[in-house]
Amino acid sequence: MLSAILGIFVWSLLAPIVARRLPRIAGWVLAVVPAAATVWFVGFVPEIAAGGTVREVVAWIPGLGVNLSFYLDGLSLTFALLICGIGTLIVVYCGGYLHGDPMLPRFFLFILAFMASMLGVVLADNIVSLIVFWELTSVTSFLLIGYLHDSPQSRRSALQALLVTSMGGLVMMAGLILLGLTGGSFELTELVGQGDMLREHPYYLAILILILAGTFTKSAQFPFHFWLPNAMDAPTPVSAYLHSATMVKAGVYLMARLAPTLGGTEVWTVTLVSFGAVTALLGAILAVRQTDLKRILAYTTITALGQLTMLIGIGNTYAVETFTVYLLAHACYKGALFMGVGAVDHEAGTREVTQLGGLLALMPVTAAAIGLAALSNAGLPPFLGFIGKEFMYSSTVGLGEGEMALLGWLATAAMVASNALMIVTAGLVFVKPFLGRRTEAAGHAHEAPVSLWLGPVVLAGIGLGLGVFNGALERWFVAPVAASLTGAPMDVHVYLWGGFTMPLALSAVTVALGAAMYLGWPRVKAALDGIASALGYDSDRGWDRILKGLVRVALLQTRVIQSGYLRHYIMFTIGFTTLAVGGTMVVKGALVAPSLTAAAGAPYSAWALSLIVLASTVAAVMAESRLVAILSLGVVGVVIALIFLLYGAPDVAITQFMVETLVVIIVALVLARLPRLTAFARPDRRSAVRDGVIAVAFGAVVTAVMLAVIDLPIPLDLSEYFAERSYTEGFGRNVVNVILVDFRAMDTLGEILVVATAGLGAFALLKARPRREPPVGDTKTVGDSKPETGDRS
Amino acid sequence: MMDSLILRTATRLLLSLMLLFSFFILLRGHNEPGGGFIGGLIAASAFALHSIAFGPRALRTVLVFDPRSIAGVGMLCAIAAGLFSAVMGDAFLTAGWLHWGEGDAVFHVGTPLLFDVGVFLVVIGAVLTIVLALEEEDV
Secondary structure (H helix, E strand, C coil): CHHHHHHHHHHHHHHHHHHHHCCCCHHHHHCHHHHHHHHHHHCCHHHHHCCCCEEEEEEEEHHHCEEEEEEECHHHHHHHHHHHHHHHHHHHHHHHHCCCCCCHHHHHHHHHHHHHHHHHHHHECEHHHHHHHHHHHHHHHHHHHCCCCCCHHHHHHHHHHHHHHHHHHHHHHHHHHHHHHHHCCCEHHHHHCCHHHHHHCCCHHHHHHHHHHHHHHHCCCCCCCCHHHHHHHCCHHHHHHHHHHCCCHHHHHHHHHHHHHHCCCHHHHHHHHHHHHHHHHHHHHHHHCCCEHHHHHHHHHHHHHHHHHHHHHHCCHHHHHHHHHHHHHHHHHHHHHHHHHHHHHHHHCCCEHHHCCCCCCCCHHHHHHHHHHHHHHHCCCCCHHHHHHHHHHHHHHHHHHCCCHHHHHHHHHHHHHHHHHHHHHHHHHHHHHHHCCCCCHHHHCCCCCHHHHHHHHHHHHHHHHHHHCHHHHHHHHHHHHHHHHHCCCCCCCCCCCCCCCHHHHHHHHHHHHHHHHHHCHHHHHHHHHHHHHHHCCCHHHHHHHHHHHHHHHHHHHHHHHCCCCHHHHHHHHHHHHHHHHHHHHHHHCCCCCCCHHHHHCCCHHHHHHHHHHHHHHHHHHHCCCHHHHHHHHHHHHHHHHHHHHHCCCHHHHHHHHHHHHHHHHHHHHHHHHCCCHHHCCCCCHHHHHHHHHHHHHHHHHHHHHHHHHHHCCCCCHHHHHHHHHHHHHHCCCCHHHHHHHHHCHHHHHHHHHHHHHHHHHHHHHHHCCCCCCCCCCCCCCCCCCCCCCCCCC | CCCCHHHHHHHHHHHHHHHHHHHHHHHHCCCCCCCHHHHHHHHHHHHHHHHHHHCHHHHHHHHCCCHHHHHHHHHHHHHHHHHHHHHCCCCCCCCCEEEECCHHHCEEEEHHHHHHHHHHHHHHHHHHHHHHHHHHCCC
């Protein structure tokens, strides 16, 4: 499975080259690898249907329990087939839809990379790998939504989608890590066995809320639904692939994957059912208010996602069966509708439902595909959508007859309303543009090329075929997915005709209601628009306000903390360190009195050196000129090096000597750039006292830390370990250096990276500052308290 | 730049001596006090001295390469030393050694030497990047 994912990633890197070399047939050529992956996954269907599972582990960072482990069961196989299968059709479609677009090579790179990431999400068994792939889908989808980067609208939508989903992803990461730590494993398959323990655990609620934050944002559940319709600024293949069939279903997938681990509790059911039902209804209501075909489909996608979330929440047998049926039904009809609408847009030049009509005769193949898909969308027999709708009613009615009667009946009512509205949208997408009177805009349209109608036809055909041959559907998909969702194999039955039952009656009501609303659509839309403007709430605007507020807070905080004066930064840093360390030591009672006997036993040379340090420090503080101050500090450094030498640390001593020398050279060079010493006025009394207090307090804290540290017995086992092995294993007698370049070479590598980066950073600061504006924080950086006004000579 | 004849004359001598010493420190570091970090600092001071005596342009001529490239090559050396073992199937940065001779006269050479050379170059490059940036700044 890793090879499938990596294969598609590598293929995505090759895609731009292929697309440039073979511009005419790039879509067909590039679809080969996804098609091969599809065939490969289809090969697993019999094995999985027979109750088997496949697990594959490649150690990644075994020390941290991070593995590239993949797991194939009913749920992941179904998703993998959707991703690769629809992906293949989409790649073909892209070649036709974006034909001649100069950025097409890049587009193929993005969409194939997305495909591989998405495949990683649904196959990953390890939590950390899952998070990595999850974020990769966010990033690639950002690139795809922002594909038309010349348009500010498209950039805004891309950023919005990225911020909403990655914010949720971040929260979810905390939840998943908490889940892993609580459950004692980072493998999802192992966590299933911990389900009972986890549901009783005090952290259960925290885990659930954190994870749902991620899945709800990704799958556009209320109140995070607003980003999805905006994401329709992307080219149609992206909308068809990411925002109907795959990425937005990642959240649904994860909830389904975790259902046997976390599901079944009251809070799970109530949360998922209520949020799902509200999202479904809201999406349906918003959908019928739109006139742009693509936006209509976008909102109905929100409905479908809400319904899937609700079904996971309900979790009874019917709901589990419906989940699979509806997942497949939606992926097929929505993918077909999106691609079909794209073809209409491509040929007729508009997606406005009010301007389209009479396309049936002009685009018969596209019309047939959209028609079949719309019938499935409307939930009419014998399509897959019909089975989905019937079973959905059975599951909500089942919930209503159980303990949560109120929730069940409310959900049923919400479903009837949203499914009726879905019928309206199906009418808007098919009946009006194709069967309605021919309009001017449709005048010059003609049938789309095969690359544009292949996808819709195949997907619509599958929607019909699986509905009719529902025995295969039951055996190959519904039963294996049900086993994944409940954690145990279960008996499932999928059928078109269930007799004269409550769900059938509800279906009849739905169809009647939907047909009536479609006929009165202008009035329904006007009424809904009226309600919306009366409410005056728009989550998209709300988002803008939140972003603006965030920027304002950031500006305010920057003004307060980042004054641009180096002395303020030093003051904050040292002051905070003093308070934090000193405060902790006082609170924890870690203060140690200096030992006078040890001091008395020190050699005379140590005393003499200490006195020199003290004298030079006083000289540095009292110095009238900067040069004297720097040289005095240099003396302090050199004497400290001598102390190192005295106590047998020659390596440290030499380093200290050299560093001290270079510091004096560099600071002297800096000083040469500073204004004349006249501007180096003595600080006024107040700032002198303030600086003095901070300096003395910091010195006191450092001394206290030193005393506390030397008071502890120094553990020697590590020194002995290194001393013993220095020559035998490191072939060097200088233990310090052997540690630096061999035993702890990784640390040294990090350190020299810091050294190199510091050099580049200083270079950038000195060379790349703006010329015209007065530079911030360079001339006023030495310890004076008034901003420099003298010119820099 | 300081226009001093004494400093210039002394620097001519000192530069080569200090550089020689820095190599000596670098190479002996594994057995005696020294090593790439200290050696690099010594070499950097030598070049800084040259730059003070003869000016930044003269230093660039002496260095031939931009100090940023020197630091970059140093980074590459250190990483290459680590990758060597990774290619051989060991953990990143595991030392690999070759030995010549017998008994007390055995001579060891291995990837830690390459690593130490990397440290040496990074330190020289980074310090001189700062020194040159300061000296060349046209104000």
